[in-house]
Amino acid sequence: MAQTLAELQAGRRELTFARQRAIADNAKLLTTFAVAVAATLVATALQVRDADGSPPDAQAVWSAVSLGGTVIVTVAVILLDHIRVPDVQRILDTAGKNFEEVLLKAELVAEIYNEEVISKILRAAIVQLLLVGITSVLASLSLIR
Secondary structure: OOOOHHHHHHHHHHHHHHHHHHHHHHHHHHHHHHHHHHHHHHHHHHHOOOOOOOOOOHHHHHHHHHHHHHHHHHHHHHHOOOOOOOOHHHHHHHHHHHHHHHHHHHHHHHHHHHHHHHHHHHHHHHHHHHHHHHHHHHHHHHHHO
C-alpha cells in the first residue's frame, strides 16, 4: 500500500522530533549519572582520614571544588533542553488553504532551532564529562595517597 506525501511527511516529522528528543534525553541521563559517580568518589575522598586523623588533603579539596563546577554544568545541560514541536492543530486552524506550506515552514524552523539546542546541549555535556574526568582523577589520587 503506497503512502501519500502527507503521510510520509508526518512520519518523517515524528522520526525527526523523536530523534532530537532522544539525543537531549540521553545527554541529560549521561551527565546525571556521570556526576553521581564523581560525587561518590569525592565524598569517599573527603571522608578518608590518615591514621592521625588529619583533615583531607589538597587533592580531595580540589576535587570537591571541581565537583561544584561539574554540578553547575550538569544543571545547565538539563536546563538547556528546549526542544520544540510545531502545534499542528494551531497551524491547521490558522493556515487555511496553505496548511501544508505553513506546516512545512513551521517544521523546518523548529528543526533548525532544535538542532541548535541539541548542539548546545552536547557541547555542555562534553564540558561536563571533562570536568567529571578531572574531578574523578583528583578524588582517586587523593584516595591512593
